[in-house]
Amino acid sequence: KQEVTQIPAALSVPEGENLVLNCSFTDSAIYNLQWFRQDPGKGLTSLLLIQSSQREQTSGRLNASLDKSSGRSTLYIAASQPGDSATYLCAENGGSQGNLIFGKGTKLSVKP
Amino acid sequence: DTGVSQNPRHKITKRGQNVTFRCDPISEHNRLYWYRQTLGQGPEFLTYFQNEAQLEKSRLLSDRFSAERPKGSFSTLEIQRTEQGDSAMYLCASSSGASVYEKLFFGSGTQLSVL
Numbered sequence: 001k002q003e004v005t006q007i008p009a010a011l012s013v014p015e016g017e018n019l020v021l022n023c024s025f026t027d028s029a030i031y032n033l034q035w036f037r038q039d040p041g042k043g044l045t046s047l048l049l050i051q052s053s054q055r056e057q058t059s060g061r062l063n064a065s066l067d068k069s070s071g072r073s074t075l076y077i078a079a080s081q082p083g084d085s086a087t088y089l090c091a092e093n094g095g096s097q098g099n100l101i102f103g104k105g106t107k108l109s110v111k112p
Numbered sequence: 113d114t115g116v117s118q119n120p121r122h123k124i125t126k127r128g129q130n131v132t133f134r135c136d137p138i139s140e141h142n143r144l145y146w147y148r149q150t151l152g153q154g155p156e157f158l159t160y161f162q163n164e165a166q167l168e169k170s171r172l173l174s175d176r177f178s179a180e181r182p183k184g185s186f187s188t189l190e191i192q193r194t195e196q197g198d199s200a201m202y203l204c205a206s207s208s209g210a211s212v213y214e215k216l217f218f219g220s221g222t223q224l225s226v227l
Contacts, residue, residue, distance in 0.1 A: 004154070031213055032213055034215065034216070036218070041201075041223065042220055042221070043116075043118075043203055043218045043219050043220040043221045044155070044203065044205075044218040045218070046215050046216070046217060046218070049215045051213055089154055089155075091154070091155075093213075099157045099160070099168065099170075100147075100155075100157065100216065101157075102154025102155050102156070103154050104152065104153055104154050105154060
């Protein structure tokens with residue numbers, strides 16, 4: 001059974017800090033990995049998608065990396081802001097036409 | 113392009129009642145997906161449509177659940193004889209269908225509470 005694990009489950013940092021969220025997956029044959037943001041009671045907002053052939057993707061203050069050989073992805077957030085407070089989910093696509101396998105998420109709190 | 117739209121946003125029902133949710137995908141997106149998310153968990157795949165054809169169903173989709181996408185545009189998810197364990201956020205997503213490598217776009221979800 002394919003599994004996705006996210007560590008830590010929760011993280012609290014002061015504003016301005018750089019931080020890293022971790023995601024590990026068991027499927028060595030993933031097609032891509034996607035990072036999402038979810039605000040309380042809301043749907044998912046796609047942040048970054050990394051194809052299996054790529055090593056990283058960047059969008060603004062966000063940088064996501066992918067290491068298929070070790071089954072790991074990281075989401076790096078630079079210069080964190082209180083508005084970054086949310087739950088961050090990673091999901092791997094093993095190629096089953098959209099059957100994404102999600103982790104449980106990391107709940108991030110950025111304190112002003 | 114207004115994004116994926118889901119209605120209603122919240123639904124409260126009594127155990128044993130039937131409920132129906134609607135999802136309007138991004139215009140011209142061929143693929144539509146339903147996921148379920150319970151508190152503290154990541155979303156879990158329920159089912160997926162390519163145009164009007166339902167191509168994959170999860171074992172989570174018991175016989176009380178039925179999904180349709182009659183004209184290949186909007187989709188409905190019906191739950192019959194609701195149980196308290198059905199309480200969850202039901203999320204809809206769509207994608208263009210161009211490739212298995214593409215990004216999924218999610219709606220804001222329907223929060224179901226079964227009393």
